[in-house]
Amino acid sequence: MSSRERVDGALASSSLYCGLDFGTSSARMAVVDDRGALVHVSVAAYDAPDARLGLSTSWTSALWTLLARLEDDVRRRIEAVAIDGTSGTALIVDGSNGEVLHAPYMYNDTFKEEVGRISALRAAASDVKHSVESASSAACKLSRWFNVDGEEEDKARARLLHHADWLAYQLHGKMGMSDFNNALKLGFDPAPGAESFPSWLSDAPFGYMLPAHVLAPGTSFGLIQDAVRERLELSRTCEVIAGTTDSVAAFVASKAVAEGECATSLGSTLALKLISADRVDDLSAGVYSHRLNGSWLVGGASNLGGWILRRFFTNDQLVELTREIESKSYVADKDYFEGVMLGFGLSVDEAAAIVETSRPSDDAQFVVNIFSSIANVEARCYERMRELGASSGATKVFSAGGGAQNVLWASMRSKAMGGIPVVRSDIDEAAYGAALLARQGRRRLDTYVP
Known part of the structure; x- marks a missing residue:
């Protein structure tokens, strides 16, 4: 079936649902039908940042470009829009109209001096360290603006919105709306019975700047505002649905939904997420939990990922060496990172030195050793999540990223995790x-899986 035939066939459904992903260098759009089938995909690169407002103008330009790019017949069928953005990216805006008051604080901006201020606020109420006591947290960025960067005359009107929040605001026009996942790095507690910011944060001098309404991903923020609807000729019943962070959106795309199901992103690093009935948070291990569809999404990472392979081999070389490994039945004879699990305990240089000093003369043997070593790291990461309190170990792993394409590696990863499916x-x-x-929220469903 051709791409065009697939699109036309899917349009037989009357309702369509739009997802927008705002990444680090471009924005992507996907439109699905009632069955969850893709009917449209599109990408828009960001314009050059504004000298004063940074990437905020680039993001809105990409938003309108992508929505306007849709064919009229597709756009008029869209019944819901949901947006994801980079976790930890935050904007300070005018609470009355959404005007940006300062260039966005990006996901990778760090303010170590603000950790002390946040810690002092927390210490007055609790002896337990909080996850926002991190230099890259949105709470530290809020503190930075309030205490250092913000103009005194702007403070009374200022509000904080996350990347995805602010873009959704362009559509629904309601100030102070956010979602559980984006608000986590701001200090929001999504646990049932809590669903609020800790009092030591909401009572802080900048507490009034926190989002006032934080909803579960996949629930409705309300209708698209009239001016936007008329401008884009959208349906009168089109809603804006609470979105999420980019990494959680990628997890949702895997369609993992059952307790014990996982998603591993095999990029330069390993990003891992496991569905659990119980919450797991361990700052020392870099483990934290998002709330998603009534379950906990336990997340962690390791910097021992695909960069190791890229340091020594090209893609073409890896394809050829994989064939050699399969034809000659190579078996790993070295675990380069024995005992290393979650987190970033080894620097890139340290990890590279371990690998390089133990490199065999046979490149195929070297590759199979690296494959096996990273597979063992992944297995130990998921096992550690279970030991820390996850209700289940890994039962099935959905793979994304460049490494997911290697069938041999998938087989080795499955073996390292006791033979569970790795797909x-x-x-x-x-x-x-x-x-x-967007589909889940508009149809008032309990799950995002079609």
């Missing part, structure tokens, strides 16, 4: 995950 996600784009959340 490549059919679609691993975050925009597709956002579209599934």
Whole structure:
């Protein structure tokens, strides 16, 4: 079936749902039908940042470009839009009209001096360290603006919105709306019975700047505002649905939904997420939990990922060496990172030195050793999540990223995890995950899985 035939066939459904993923260098859009089938995908690169407002103008330009790019017949059928953005990216805006008051604080901006201020606020109420006591947290960025960067005359009107929040605001026009996942790095507690910011944060001098309404991903923010609807000729019943972070949207795209199901992104680093009935948070291990569809999404990472392979081999070389490994039945004879699990305990240089000093003369043997070593790291990461309190170990792993394409490596990873299924996600784009959340929210469903 051709791409065009697939699109036309899917349009037989009357309702469509749009997901928008705003990444680090471009924005992507995916549109799905009632069955969750893709009917449209599109990408818009960001314009050059504004000298004063940074990437905020680039993001809105990409938003309008993508929505306007849709064919009229597709756009008029869209019944919901959901947006994901980079976790930890935050904007300070005018609470009355959304005007940006300062260039966005990006996901990778760090303010170590603000950790002390946040810690002092927390210490007055609790002896337990909080996850926002991190230099890259949105709470530290809020503190930075309030105490250092903000103009005194702007403070009374200022509010904080996350990347995805602010873009959704362009559509629904309601100030102070956010979602559980984006608000986590701001200090929001999504636990049932809590669903609020800790009092030591909400009572802080900048507490009034926190989002006032934080909803579960996949629930409705309300209708698209009239001016936007008329401008884009959208349906009168089109809603804006609470979105999520880019990494959680990518997890949703995998369609993992059952307790014990996992998603591993095999990029330069390993990003891992496991569905659990119980919450797991361990700051020392870099483990934290998002709330998603009534379950906990336990997340962690390791910097021992695909960069190791890229340091020594090209893609073409890896393909050829994989064939050699399969034809000659190579078996790993070295675990380079024995005992290393979650987190970033080894620097890139340290990890590279370990590998290089133990490199065999046979490149195929070297590759199979690296494959096996990273597979063992992944297995130990998921096992550690269980030991820390996850309700289940890994029962099935959906893979995304460049490494997911290697069938041999998938087999080795499965073996390292006791023989559980390790499969490549059919679609691993975050925009597709956002579209599934839009569909879930508009249809008032309990799950994002079609």
